[in-house]
Every structure is written in structure tokens, then in C-alpha cells.
Amino acid sequence: MNVTTRPVDAVSVHPAEALAAVLAQELAATEAEIAARMESPVGLIPDVAHHLVDAGGKRLRPLLTLAAASACGKVTEGAIKLATAVEFIHTATLLHDDVVDGSSLRRGKRAANLIWGDKASVLVGDFLFARAFNLMVETGSLQVLDILAKAASTIAEGEVLQLATTNRGEASRERYYQVIEAKTAALFAAACEAGAITAGAPTVMVEGLAHYGQKLGLAFQLVDDALDYGGLTQSLGKNTGDDFREGKATLPLIIALERAQGEERLFWQRVLARKHQDEDLAFAMQTIRLRGAVEATLDEARAHVSDAKAALACLPDGVIPQLLANLADYVVSRLN
Amino acid sequence: MNVTTRPVDAVSVHPAEALAAVLAQELAATEAEIAARMESPVGLIPDVAHHLVDAGGKRLRPLLTLAAASACGKVTEGAIKLATAVEFIHTATLLHDDVVDGSSLRRGKRAANLIWGDKASVLVGDFLFARAFNLMVETGSLQVLDILAKAASTIAEGEVLQLATTNRGEASRERYYQVIEAKTAALFAAACEAGAITAGAPTVMVEGLAHYGQKLGLAFQLVDDALDYGGLTQSLGKNTGDDFREGKATLPLIIALERAQGEERLFWQRVLARKHQDEDLAFAMQTIRLRGAVEATLDEARAHVSDAKAALACLPDGVIPQLLANLADYVVSRLN
The missing domain is CATH 1.10.600.10 (Farnesyl Diphosphate Synthase)
Incomplete structure (x- = not known):
């Protein structure tokens, strides 16, 4: 035609x-x-x-x-x-x-x-x-059962860790990464790894794909946590502010606390102790923007995306590896 | 000496x-x-x-x-x-x-x-x-994984079934047995079956022990549900009345309803609809006693115990089979 x-x-x-x-x-x-x-x-x-x-x-x-x-x-x-x-x-x-x-x-x-x-x-x-x-x-496949059973207990461990550290006034980067490694990245990694095993892939591909999944999962969660503070637009979407309301110490908050000046530190400590009001969200988002905390969170996500894409080198060239690389890029681009 | x-x-x-x-x-x-x-x-x-x-x-x-x-x-x-x-x-x-x-x-x-x-x-x-x-x-052992994974989903199914039928005004013997088969007997059966498999037992012993566990589990739950109405002593122990308060249609209630006379039927229907008070427990226990509902529940448990013991015929004589038979007897005797 x-x-x-x-x-x-x-x-x-x-x-x-x-x-x-x-x-x-x-x-x-x-x-x-x-x-x-x-x-x-x-x-x-x-x-x-x-x-x-x-x-x-x-x-x-x-x-x-x-x-x-x-x-x-x-x-x-x-x-x-x-x-x-x-x-x-x-x-x-x-x-x-x-x-x-x-x-x-x-x-x-x-x-x-x-x-x-x-x-x-x-x-x-x-x-x-x-x-x-x-x-x-x-x-x-016992091998696949082993991978997914371990992922399942890691996820539960991460959920309990998050519960145990929320509202304790703590805001630690190390603790944050422990939680998201467990509650998000572990299943992304296991999903990729298990898929590779079913195809009888050699170890280098199985491990490479597991690494891709883990890094993709970290980036995904970082972006999710940045979006909770409105992402780069800092607009009040319908899913904005949940972590803030719950006093969860996610990375944007942790970075804002690291860079806090004057009374901001007291403000964030009040949030972590859950002694804040819903109305404080506007100030939180303003402060997050002022301190570049979303941009910094995004930078960390970008580094994980870069690692994820590098891990795909274990695969022969093809449509799927290209789409997996695009997917990793997209995970960060959805912030904008 | x-x-x-x-x-x-x-x-x-x-x-x-x-x-x-x-x-x-x-x-x-x-x-x-x-x-x-x-x-x-x-x-x-x-x-x-x-x-x-x-x-x-x-x-x-x-x-x-x-x-x-x-x-x-x-x-x-x-x-x-x-x-x-x-x-x-x-x-x-x-x-x-x-x-x-x-x-x-x-x-x-x-x-x-x-x-x-x-x-x-x-x-x-x-x-x-x-x-x-x-x-x-x-x-x-994939065989053992299969047995216990199936038991796990059966248990969850039984728990959901119990949730879905509680406080719906229903009291059906068939539904009751479905729930206790799933939430209790399945794990007793799987525990026995899996143990037999680890010892490399022949099929007849594996199946016999699974049957023993299933029947023991049914008897165990029936007795538990009878004890919730005070057992044969009908005394108010500290664990008495939980099922009654929650409006759960356990076998003593189902039998009392089957045998209800006069206004008793309306009383039990009120319980099932959860429109009763804690103070109604005394009347419930009196009615349960009058209608012989605990004795009848015990009779059903005894029949399951008898089946459980018969299933042990798959085993060579020995101390353990004898103790397993004693355990089955004990499950019912603890009612007294």
C-alpha cells in the first residue's frame, strides 16, 4: 500500500x-x-x-x-x-x-x-x-526452588526490618539499602536468575542476569521512593506522601537530613518520630527540592541502572537484551 | 538395690x-x-x-x-x-x-x-x-516438597473457607468437615507422610501413616472444639467459649442445632449471626449438655481415633506404633 x-x-x-x-x-x-x-x-x-x-x-x-x-x-x-x-x-x-x-x-x-x-x-x-x-x-527444579525460597525469606526479613526501623527516629543509608535489597531487589534478581536456569543457561549468564535483576530492583525502588516526594516535578500526585505520612526513612528523606541546615534537622527528626502532620508535606517537598535530595536519589538510581546494563554483557546480542537495557533506562526516566 | x-x-x-x-x-x-x-x-x-x-x-x-x-x-x-x-x-x-x-x-x-x-x-x-x-x-526431596507445599495451600484454603463461612448464619456439617480437614488434618497427615518418605518407606507405609495423621488430626480438632464448650465437665476453663463468642459453627453447635427444640433454634441462629452476648455462654453450655452435643462430638472423634489406629497396621510391631496408638487414644481421653 x-x-x-x-x-x-x-x-x-x-x-x-x-x-x-x-x-x-x-x-x-x-x-x-x-x-x-x-x-x-x-x-x-x-x-x-x-x-x-x-x-x-x-x-x-x-x-x-x-x-x-x-x-x-x-x-x-x-x-x-x-x-x-x-x-x-x-x-x-x-x-x-x-x-x-x-x-x-x-x-x-x-x-x-x-x-x-x-x-x-x-x-x-x-x-x-x-x-x-x-x-x-x-x-x-530444586535449584529454582532454592533461589525462590531464599528470595521469599529475604523479602519477609526485609519487611520485618522495615517495620522494626520505621518510627524509631532512625535514618540510616545502610539500613535503607538493607531494606530495599531485601524487599525489592531480591525478587527482581530471583525472577531473572530462575528464568535463566529454566533455559539451562551457563553459570555466567545465570549470574549476570541475577545481577541485572538486583540492580534493576534497586533502581526501581529508589525511583519509587523519589516519586513519593513528587519526583522531579514535585507535584502532588495521588500517590505522593505515603512514606512521609508513615515516617519511613527512605533515601530522599535521608539525603535531606544529611544536608539539613538550621531547623530542617529538627523537622525531619519530628517526621521520623511521626510527630508531624499531613500539612507538613508541602514544607517537606520544598525542603527536599531545596537540598536536591530527589536529584541525588536519582543519581544513585542511575548508577544502579548503569550496573544493570553492564551486567547484560553476559548475553549474546539480540532483541531481548536490548529491550532489557531499555527497560533499565526507562525505570529512571519515569521520574521526569 | x-x-x-x-x-x-x-x-x-x-x-x-x-x-x-x-x-x-x-x-x-x-x-x-x-x-x-x-x-x-x-x-x-x-x-x-x-x-x-x-x-x-x-x-x-x-x-x-x-x-x-x-x-x-x-x-x-x-x-x-x-x-x-x-x-x-x-x-x-x-x-x-x-x-x-x-x-x-x-x-x-x-x-x-x-x-x-x-x-x-x-x-x-x-x-x-x-x-x-x-x-x-x-x-x-521434591516428593516431600510436593506434599508439604500442597498441605500449605490446603491449610490456607481452609482458613479462608472458615473466614468466609463464619457469621454467615450457616451451620453445615459438611462445611465444618471441609474446614477441619484443611486447616488441621492436612498438616498432621503431611507431617506423618513426609517423615515416612525420608526413611525410604514403601508406599503402603507412607499411605498408612498419612491416613493415621489425617484421622488423628480430625479427632484432635473435634476434641478441641468440644473443649471450647467445656468438654464433658462443662466447666468454664480459661479457653472456654472462644468459638461461641466468634459465632463459629463448630460441631457441638451444629449438633445442638440439629437437635434443637423450641426456642433453642432461634438462640443458635442468633449465635451464628453473632447477635449474642458473652452472657449467653452459660445458656449455650447448658443446652449443649442437655442435647448431648459434646458426647456426640466425642463419639465422632472416637470413630476417627479408631480409624487412625487401624491405619497403623501398615507398620511392623514396635514401640513407636504402640505409642502412636496410645497418642490417638489420648487425644480423646483428654476430653474428660
Whole structure:
């Protein structure tokens, strides 16, 4: 046809969507598995699980498993099961997190704990977590079970560490990195590593992809925490200020405290002791901007993105490694 | 020495204690493993876990794993790990149950949720659950992982089913058995089955011990539910009335409702709809006694005990099978 087509601008396509397009068949199989395996004769289980899973999210973690497997040569049935397991572990964590944080919104919908109550969220989370292990057992790989079982206990350890250090007036960079390594980066790393193993990849590729996942996870969480203070625009989005309200010592706050002048130090200590008001958020964001704390957080995220991309050198050239690199870049660019 | 010794009265020794004495070395190894594996650099985890685990309980489920392994010929290091994993799954369930039920007492101590809060109980439960899977992976047996992962999702399913049917005004015997099969009998069965497998037992013994565990678990839960109405003495113990207060449709209530006369039916329906007062407990217990509902519950438990003991025919004669039979008898006799 004699039609002038506009060239596809690679940058304008969301890299997770580009990855999803390349792995469309495998992702569709994963979506089918997710839907099938959250079924139960106990109707409350699919009700709660569908609410959260159907609300979307980009299926980032299962996509990493599929992409890692594909980049290493083949996406087996086992990789589909693991991608499903990874999404279930993530969903279980979200359900329990929302109970712990008393959240009211999740993925733009009312949080499950508000609709069905904390009890249902706790127990359906337990079910999805157990179901994830059923799926892993079905792959028949003890190596993969080992990786994901360790990730699961690391995640729980990170969540407890975060709980134990929130509202204690502490703001330590070392402690912050311990928490995000555990609660976020561990599952990103395990998702990639497990995918590579299902494809029978050599150790260098398995380790390289695990490293990619870990660094991507760190960058992802840093950006998430920067967005909680409005990101670079410092605008009050609907998800702004949650960490501030909860007195969580995330990196923007830690950096602002490091650079605090005059009474700012007292202000941040009041926030950490949870003796602040919601109305203090405007001042917090102004101070964060003044001290360049979001920019500095972003700089750290960029360094992790750079490490993540370097780790992809373990893979032969191809579409998937390129898209994984784009994904890493995107994680930081979404700040703007 | 010329001293008249009093013969040991086998009946006067608690059968779980007798089993613990015969398996003293294996149980000590399990206790050491339990203590070692609940350690974490995140201090809140051992704090919460020790509180519950050190409060005792009879270690019934890990004892079943050790006894099953021993009866089948050998207690391997894998059996010790599995016994630990089984206790962790049970402990995680207790932590989450107490959050869901808003309990104030557990094993005679203040419930963890009251001391450290619901959040800590949810997250430390998650950690212990994940740690259980770490231990199972270390055994290197996919067969055992399959059994315990299925038990874990069955337990969660049972807990959700109980939540979904409580306070709905329903009282169905079929639903009741579904719940206790899942939330109690499944782990008893898996504990026995997994123990037998670690000893390399033939299928007939593995299946026989799984059947024993399942029936023992049913009897155990039936008796527990009868004790909530004061057991045969109908005395008001400190653990009496919890199910009544929560409007849970346990078997004594279901039987009392089946046999209700006059206004009793309306009374029980009020209980099930949770429109009753704590003061109504005295009338409930009087009615339960009048209708022989505890005796009838006990009769059903006795039938399961009889099945449990019959299942032990799969084992060669020996001390352990005899003690397992005594344990089954004891489960019902503790009602008196």
C-alpha cells in the first residue's frame, strides 16, 4: 500500500510493553496460568486475587523471568510456571503490605483490605504464597526452588526490618539499602536468575542476569521512593506522601537530613518520630527540592541502572537484551 | 538395690511425652534446629518467634514426623529438617490465626499480636513460612516438597473457607468437615507422610501413616472444639467459649442445632449471626449438655481415633506404633 507510515519511535513505546509484545505468546500463557492457578472452590480466594491481579500492573517480575529464559535460548513450560509463581509471591506481598501499611489504594483501586478486610488479605496472601510453591515444585527444579525460597525469606526479613526501623527516629543509608535489597531487589534478581536456569543457561549468564535483576530492583525502588516526594516535578500526585505520612526513612528523606541546615534537622527528626502532620508535606517537598535530595536519589538510581546494563554483557546480542537495557533506562526516566 | 520400685503406669504418662522420651535425641536435634533457624539479624524475628515457640506446646506435629520416620526404619538429618519445617508452618499459621481472630492468649501467654502488633505477627509469620520452605529444599526431596507445599495451600484454603463461612448464619456439617480437614488434618497427615518418605518407606507405609495423621488430626480438632464448650465437665476453663463468642459453627453447635427444640433454634441462629452476648455462654453450655452435643462430638472423634489406629497396621510391631496408638487414644481421653 502506498501509505506513508510514521516510523515507530522506539523511545515512545514503554519498554515493558515492547518486551510484552516480543514475548506476547509466552506472556499470554503466563496470564492463563495466573488465572487458572488462583482458582479455588473457596470463592473468596479468586475474588480477592482477581481484584488485585486484574488491576494490572505491568507484570514486570514475570516478564523478567520470561525475558531471561528467552534471552538464554528457550521459554519452557517451567518458565511459564515460574513467572506465575513470581507474580503470586509479589501479589501475596502486596496483600500483606497493604494490611501492614493500612493502605487504602492499590493500583488505582480500593485496596483489598478495605473491601474484604485485613483477615481476608492475610489469608488469601498466605494461599497465593503457598500456591507459588506448588508451581515451583511442578517445575521439578530444586535449584529454582532454592533461589525462590531464599528470595521469599529475604523479602519477609526485609519487611520485618522495615517495620522494626520505621518510627524509631532512625535514618540510616545502610539500613535503607538493607531494606530495599531485601524487599525489592531480591525478587527482581530471583525472577531473572530462575528464568535463566529454566533455559539451562551457563553459570555466567545465570549470574549476570541475577545481577541485572538486583540492580534493576534497586533502581526501581529508589525511583519509587523519589516519586513519593513528587519526583522531579514535585507535584502532588495521588500517590505522593505515603512514606512521609508513615515516617519511613527512605533515601530522599535521608539525603535531606544529611544536608539539613538550621531547623530542617529538627523537622525531619519530628517526621521520623511521626510527630508531624499531613500539612507538613508541602514544607517537606520544598525542603527536599531545596537540598536536591530527589536529584541525588536519582543519581544513585542511575548508577544502579548503569550496573544493570553492564551486567547484560553476559548475553549474546539480540532483541531481548536490548529491550532489557531499555527497560533499565526507562525505570529512571519515569521520574521526569 | 533392694528397693521396691513402683511400676511405671503406662496410662499415667502423657503419650506425647512418652514418644518424646523414646525419640529424645532426635527431638533435641529438632529443638536445636528450630532455635537455629528462627535466628535472623533482624532481631524482631527471633523475638516474636521465640515468644511463641518457647511457650511450648507439645511439638506434636514435629514429633509425628520423627515418629513416622523412626517407625519406618531411620530418622535422617532430612527428617529433622522436615520436623522443623512442620513446626514453622504450624507457628506461622498460629501467628496469622491470632491476628485474624484478634486473640489475646496463646499457649497461656499474651498473644504476639498484642505485644508486638498485628503487623509484626503477619510479617514474622511470612518469614517462618518461607523459612520452612528453605528447610524443605535442603532435604533435596521434591516428593516431600510436593506434599508439604500442597498441605500449605490446603491449610490456607481452609482458613479462608472458615473466614468466609463464619457469621454467615450457616451451620453445615459438611462445611465444618471441609474446614477441619484443611486447616488441621492436612498438616498432621503431611507431617506423618513426609517423615515416612525420608526413611525410604514403601508406599503402603507412607499411605498408612498419612491416613493415621489425617484421622488423628480430625479427632484432635473435634476434641478441641468440644473443649471450647467445656468438654464433658462443662466447666468454664480459661479457653472456654472462644468459638461461641466468634459465632463459629463448630460441631457441638451444629449438633445442638440439629437437635434443637423450641426456642433453642432461634438462640443458635442468633449465635451464628453473632447477635449474642458473652452472657449467653452459660445458656449455650447448658443446652449443649442437655442435647448431648459434646458426647456426640466425642463419639465422632472416637470413630476417627479408631480409624487412625487401624491405619497403623501398615507398620511392623514396635514401640513407636504402640505409642502412636496410645497418642490417638489420648487425644480423646483428654476430653474428660
